[in-house]
Amino acid sequence: MTAAIQLNAVEKRFGNVGIIRDLNLSVARGERHAIIGPNGAGKSTTFNLISGHIKPTSGEIRLNGEVTSGLRPFEINRRGLSRSFQVTNVFARMTVWENVRCAVLWATGHRYAFWKNVDNLPEVKQRTAQILDDIHLSHRRDVPAGLLTYAEQRELEIGITIAGGASVIMLDEPTAGMSHAETERAVALIRRLTEGRTLVIVEHDMSVVFGLADRISVLVYGHIIASGTPEEIRGNPKVKEAYLGEEID
């Protein structure tokens, strides 16, 4: 079976500075894969490369076997990959309902239609309501996204990301800045919503990583130094060295 995401010898340089060096990564379909590493290791850059936000200097990225390096973000999204952002990135002046609905429109085939009433699309309506229900924001549906609490915005961020029904979901630090209780809630939410899909997650909270991930890759200075099951990563001396005594369990 082809991998959901495959990175072959990917490099990214900004000027003379190599941010990502010889990056090889394989994420199997249906797997929950966490990318961890110290600050500045290139985790977000890796996300940006896979999602098309930035283009690799060299190397090849494949999504479900198809080469996607060089494609624009929306082209990659249409091929079944959706991502969230570390810094909340919603449509601030639009309501919660509109936010999620916008994310449903392309996937339901309505594209740039200007001859259909957007309120009269049963499938869109039903799917939007379902997502709002899933992210527990139904009661806030008519509130502008910019007025939500931080935790609610993070949930909306996840809602927008999954709304299109992408087979590969990438979440960039979904629990950053959350309290312990909120984190637990968010993890349960992520676990439930990504059921049967491929999940790639960047996360600093090790309890989240080890609780959620089937496999973990450790990124240090733009290079993956280890990739394996949580047990393998825990016992890996190179990982321990990279984290210099930091607890990773």
Place this chain on the structure above:
Amino acid sequence: MSNAATPASAVTKQEPGGAVSFYGVWLLAAIALVVLPLVFSSGGSLTSFSLIGIAIIFALSYNILLGQTGLLSFGHAVQYGLGGFLAVHVMNAVASHNWPIPLPVIPLVGGLGGMAFALLVGWVMTKRAGTVFAMISLGIGELVASSSLILRSVFGGESGITTDRTALMPLFGWTFGPQIQVYYLIAFWVMVSAIAMYALTRTPLGRICNAVRDNPERVEFIGYDPHVVRYLAYMFAGFFAGIAGGLTAINFEIANSAYLGATQSGLVLFSAFIGGTAYFFGPILGAILVTYLQLGLTSVTSVWQLYFGVIFIGIVMFAPGGIAGILMKHRPLIRAGTLRSVIPSYLVAAIPTLALALGIILTIETVARFSGGDVINLLGIPFVATAPTTWAAAAVLLVGGFLVARITWRRVAEAWDRAATVARDRGYLA
């Protein structure tokens, strides 16, 4: 989070008869357009209504860009003017060949003209939003406006190109010679265009335009190319601007280079902004006010543009949501029944604000008429521009009005906060 949920859920309260009131608004608008010339039947008011109607279409078309897609254009008159020129050329061709095309179809030709130009230049223009788009729109505007003076065969140079709207085949006995018939033609296109533009906001494309306005980066990650979205919005805006231009050509029976220029582009930006770009009906209010002021002020003062400038600065600084924004801010208070507690403070604030306004007017007119001009007639009181008493009166009104107004508006803000808190508690404000 659950405690925040309780009041907010009331915001979603279903309004009974929402659909009835929705269609009611359009029906009322249609009735108003039909009845208006019967109530105010003088030639002057007919001309004003015709111009206001055209301005409404133009301002609404502008808001497809600014309010809905977040594109600040300084050259929207290009599509308007080109629509007007195409309409004139087609009218002349139709008349000389005796083609069976009636006049009411001509605005559509203008629309297609505006859209065709948008199709041509739009792809390059809409590649980026923000400053890049604003600058290119300014450049294209200047380019076309100056071309219109050079390419005489197409644009007729300084004098423009004239036409005769009565030379086309009559429709149901209407020759469109009398202004009242032209008014109804314009009113018809105002209704059609306004409904079409409103419908556009309710489509998938319309909603994605809003998303592009709010966050073009994120739009790319939900499957949409913001460039395509902006391009489509630009074409629709061009289409409706062209309709307005076509109607202007019919109304004046001429198209000239002034239609395409920066002044026209500035006026439409002004109308949309003053009316309020965040709501669909905002630009309608703005178009009515600006056209009315333009017609009214020119007969009262020679420096009417100065007043436009003062109003514009005032709106930008104190009410960036425009008239519609001010009105809609009151909606939750009306629903919660707390508006009454704010009104007294408004009335108190109105007095020094009025004094301030009079001070501004007196100052502007004194400066304008200092080196020769009529006596200033303010509320029936004559003021001589060269008299020190006039300067003193202006200074007292201006400074005194400002100082007192500042205090009273602070009171308004306090009363407002109290009323809003109650409204929030009752669940009418998120």
